[in-house]
Amino acid sequence: MSNVAPLLQVKNLRVEFPTRRGTLVALDDVSFDISPGEVLGVVGESGAGKSMTGAAIIGLLEPPGRIAKGEILLGGRRIDNLRYEEMRRIRGKEIGAIFQDPLTTLNPLYTVGRQLAETMTTHLPIGPGEARKRAIEWLEMVGIPAAAQRIDSYPHEFSGGMRQRVVIALALCAEPKLIVADEPTTALDVSIQAQVIALLKRLAREKGTAMMLVTHDMGVIAETADRVAVMYAGRVAEIGPVREVVKHANHPYSAGLMASIPPLDRRVERLAQIDGAMPRLSAIPKGCAYNPRCPQVFDKCRTYRPDLINAGTTQAACWLYDTEAPRG
Amino acid sequence: MxxxxxxxxxxxxxxxxxxxxxxxxxxxxxxxxxxxxxxxxxxxxxxxxxxxxxxxxxxxxxxxxxxxxxxxQGEFGLSYRLSRPVAELIAERAPATLELAFTAAALALLIGVPMGVYTGLYRNSWLSRFFLTFSLVGVSLPTFLIGILLILVFAVWLGWLPSFGRGDTVKLGWWTTGFLTVSGLKALVLPAITLGLFQLTLIMRLVRAEMMEVLRTDYIKFARARGLPNRAVHFGHALKNTLVPVITIVGLQLGAIIAFAIVTETVFQWPGMGLLFIQSVGAADIPVMSAYLMLIALVFVTINLIVDLLYYAVDPRLRIGRGKGGH
Known part of the structure; x- marks a missing residue:
């Protein structure tokens, strides 16, 4: 896309979960880049590996999950093989994180001011007094009214939407270059969602922060993201500019996903749906993982697994865009 | 408030x-x-x-x-057995029991909590497994047996520590303390371990279970995602959230330590209230028994009040609702 060196590079990432019944592959050969200041939306059904990708990037995969193959580079530096203590210094400082449920992400026993201040004193060369001053500024920036008074409030004294604003302040307060936002609005009331997304978008733009926005809300993606990655069964099915993926998806799965969004400009009798369900990790079909549900499936799809192929406007992991003669 | x-x-x-x-x-x-x-x-x-x-x-x-x-007014009449005021008898014996109970509780907390945190954090380490096995011994062996075994090893075989009594004591007003003399401290070791061992293992297992629970929560993951140092995550964010149940149990157990020091005091001939009570039961000395019963009830009631106040200090969520009228 652009000529700027990418901020985040994920290369052929493979995440495995060793279990008693063999190894489950949660992510397989996932690759994408995020440029400085860019918002990459990541969509897909539950269990497609969206959140797992985010967890792998911030280095907090739930054990026994582990990165088995591939690399993650931040500003050209490899971060997937760092020791815990080295990675800890990157978390919060260079990669901020926002979680799904603001009701459970804040420690109930500490005031929001203390949680903000401890994050800043951990990563920035400032003392407690300065940290408190900045904590108030951050609360104002995320739109908490009467921030100077609310700084000594506990999380339970805020509403869900306000708490997510506090979480956003916490993720941004050490001024990271990248935010991994894992379904930041899913747990909020619909009326609050738009506000929180607008806030996130505005702050990211002002601070020049890049963002990986994991969600299954296509509306949020269409409004916020520059590019979109569609994930399916632990792989990237399609990646490209948001307009193209939303309007003219090339991968049959993305096309099906987009068709299932209800259009606002006309009435439809029945929403389009994709038949079947995403396979379990232990039973991913041979060939293209989507082949049993794909309306355009042909022989090759059942045997060979497609990698991302240039499909004109986007890149799609689909044999339809293979220009070479079909194999076997 | x-x-x-x-x-x-x-x-x-x-x-x-x-x-x-x-x-x-x-x-x-x-x-x-x-x-x-x-x-x-x-x-x-x-x-x-x-x-x-x-x-x-x-x-x-x-x-x-x-x-x-x-x-x-603290007036319980005369002891049938010793023909002395019961209040005086109890006041004489109370320091011994309270010092023993305090030492045992301190031992249980100061060792039990860090052990619980450690075993909660490093579930599969060799040391954690050892602690857990050891805690099973503490939970399952009866107090008198532990006391007798300790006497056998440290008093009879090794001869390091005395097997009975309180050693030399120092008078501070009406209070007599064994904390200030070497023989008093030596005499305290075995009974305090005997009395505190069960509490120690209980606290360790409780803290461990709570830690494992808390470490799975989103706010701990988020604290890690914010890049906070492990020490702050484990001993600040996580441990503080385990405290409410731990305070509850420790409060009840402290009451139990004072009330049921009887067995330990009997094994070690410790001149405390428990021994007094047992001797009074033998002699059907009812004034002493009834005074002891009321004193223990008072201890439990007081500790429960303190525990409730500690909840308020630890968990801000409990402060609202009730405190609305105030501040």
């Missing part, structure tokens, strides 16, 4: 009255004080005189009210 304390104290009144009733009933139903005090030879006139002197001819409620009035 003040209103809360008052309401808690008012709630304690019925509890104390009920215990007082039981204590009082002991006089009526366990042995006859008149027969005990008169001995073998007496005249009917002497008997009537004594009944009048003791107020036993009064109606039940009058007697009970008198008993409560005296009890509230």
């Amino acid at each position: 003040f209103a809360f304390i008052i309401s808690r104290i008012l709630q304690a009144v019925p509890v104390m009255l009920t215990v007082a009733l039981i204590s009082f009933a002991m006089f009526a139903y366990v042995g006859d004080p008149v027969a005990i005090m008169l001995g073998q030879d007496f005249t009917e006139a002497q008997r009537d005189q004594l009944v009048r002197d003791l107020g036993l001819d009064q109606p039940f409620w009058v007697q009970f009210a008198t008993f409560i009035g005296h009890a509230a």
Whole structure:
């Protein structure tokens, strides 16, 4: 896309979960880049590996999950093989994180001011007094009214939407270059969602922060993201500019996903749906993982697994865009 | 806050009255004080005189009210066995029991909590497995057996520590302390371990379970995602969230340590209230027994009040609702 060196590079990432019944592959050969200041939306059904990708990037995969193959580079530096203590210094400082449920992400026993201040004193060369001053500024920036008074409030004294604003302040307060936002609005009331997304978008733009926005809300993606990655069964099915993926998806799965969004400009009798369900990790079909549900499936799809192929406007992991003669 | 304390104290009144009733009933139903005090030879006139002197001819409620009035002033009459005021006997023995209980509780907390944190964090380490196995011993062996085994090893075989008594004590006003002499401290070691071992393992297992629970929560993951150092995550964010259940149990156990020091005191011939109680039971010395019963009830009630206040200090969520009128 652009000529700027990418901020985040994920290369052929493979995440495995060793279990008693063999190894489950949660992510397989996932690759994408995020440029400085860019918002990459990541969509897909539950269990497609969206959140797992985010967890792998911030280095907090739930054990026994582990990165088995591939690399993650931040500003050209490899971060997937760092020791815990080295990675800890990157978390919060260079990669901020926002979680799904603001009701459970804040420690109930500490005031929001203390949680903000401890994050800043951990990563920035400032003392407690300065940290408190900045904590108030951050609360104002995320739109908490009467921030100077609310700084000594506990999380339970805020509403869900306000708490997510506090979480956003916490993720941004050490001024990271990248935010991994894992379904930041899913747990909020619909009326609050738009506000929180607008806030996130505005702050990211002002601070020049890049963002990986994991969600299954296509509306949020269409409004916020520059590019979109569609994930399916632990792989990237399609990646490209948001307009193209939303309007003219090339991968049959993305096309099906987009068709299932209800259009606002006309009435439809029945929403389009994709038949079947995403396979379990232990039973991913041979060939293209989507082949049993794909309306355009042909022989090759059942045997060979497609990698991302240039499909004109986007890149799609689909044999339809293979220009070479079909194999076997 | 003040209103809360008052309401808690008012709630304690019925509890104390009920215990007082039981204590009082002991006089009526366990042995006859008149027969005990008169001995073998007496005249009917002497008997009537004594009944009048003791107020036993009064109606039940009058007697009970008198008993409560005296009890509230710490007045429990004379010990049948030692013919001395019960209050004086207990005041004499209390420092020994309280020092032992305090040492045992401190031991249990200072060792149990870090062990619990460690085993909660490093579930599969060799040391954690060792601690857990060891804690099973602490939980399952009865106190008297632990005491006897300790005496056997450290007093009889090795001869390092005394097997009974309190050692030399120093008088500080009415309080006698064993903390200030070497022999007093040496004498404290074995009984304190015996009394505290069960609590230690209980606290360790409780903290471990709570830590494992808390470490799975989103706010701990988020604290890690914010890049906070492990020390802050484990001992700040995580440990503080395990404290409410730990305080509850520790409070109850501290009461239990004081109340049930009886076994340990008997094994080590520790001159505390528990030993006094056991000796009084043997001699059917009812004033001492009833005073002890009420004292233990008072200890439990007081500890519960302190525990409730600690909840408020630890968990801000409990402060709202009740504190709305105040601040």
